[in-house]
Amino acid sequence: MNIHRKPRIAIDMDEVLADTVDKLIEVYKERHQHEVLLSDMHGREFGQTLPANLASSVKQYINERGFFRNLKVMPGSQDVVKALTEHYDVYIASAAMEFKYSLEDKQAWLEEHFPFISWTNIIFCGHKILDVDIMIDDRIKNFVTFNGRKLLYSSPHNFLIEGFERVNNWPDVAAKLLST
Template sequence: MRIAIDMDEVLADAHGGQRALYADAGFTIDDADLRGRRLRDVAPHEAVIAVERHLHQGTFFANLDPMPGATAALRRLCATHEVFIATAAMEYPASCGHKVAWVMRHFPFFDLDRLVLCGDKSIIKADVLIDDHARHFDGFGGQGLLFDALHNATVDWPHRLTYWDHAHSTLQEMSA
């Protein structure tokens, strides 16, 4: 099976990183109050501007932690499937080099020839796309597997991945 996996909020804890940036800008919120919403949708305008300025510098993407279980899951998937990391990097073009370095540091076993820095993910040819934004499934030729995140908690989607520990079994169920 050919699998494409998003980076931010799927392999990399971009939410945790953004939460820290918003806290530095003076804005905090409980996770319960974020269900179905993104931080930038509820934060004061001044905090959003400060965080966006930082995101556009690109270094933010170099310092994220991997999502819990992502390293072991990616290693296991790479052993049995054709796996690509497909990240929509064009919103923050300065992030590209930092994203490559991040993959090298946290997934040294991953073949960088299979790292795709793109904008519109409909260009990806794979059987499954694991992503935290259902909008990336529009025009995608395979099946979308929605990775759970606070911002997509209210999105109705038939295939969800809640934890990386369930990746193998969820993909098996989807292919049955």
């Protein structure tokens, strides 16, 4: 019965729609006068760039209410996601369940920046066991049991990973999914 439906896309939030790394950089500048450069992160997680005495605080800051509320929107994402909704059934899927105070922040953030995405198409989960055709994500762990088309959204932590179809930015997504 699914034959004539639009193809479904699941789009991740952190580091795909929302610039979580930028926020972490700001937090460590403000609270610890410690500057992390994106080039330090090449192939590493943000926490791995920190000196030992700061590394454990990352989870604590991410767990603070409000952390996810004021993230910057990834350039071009709003226009491209809006255009995608014309041709695809677009879902926003975030592994938000890990951080219990993130849920309301993420909901409000999406309502502000992606108001054209209905609540019916928002998914907060852990494992992304989704029945979709295309997944856009910066974490290959979310691709492990997924058999559809996987687009690895480039983020410093995944720069060294090979063997996946990549998108480096939102114009790249548009070129792959909206051209023709």
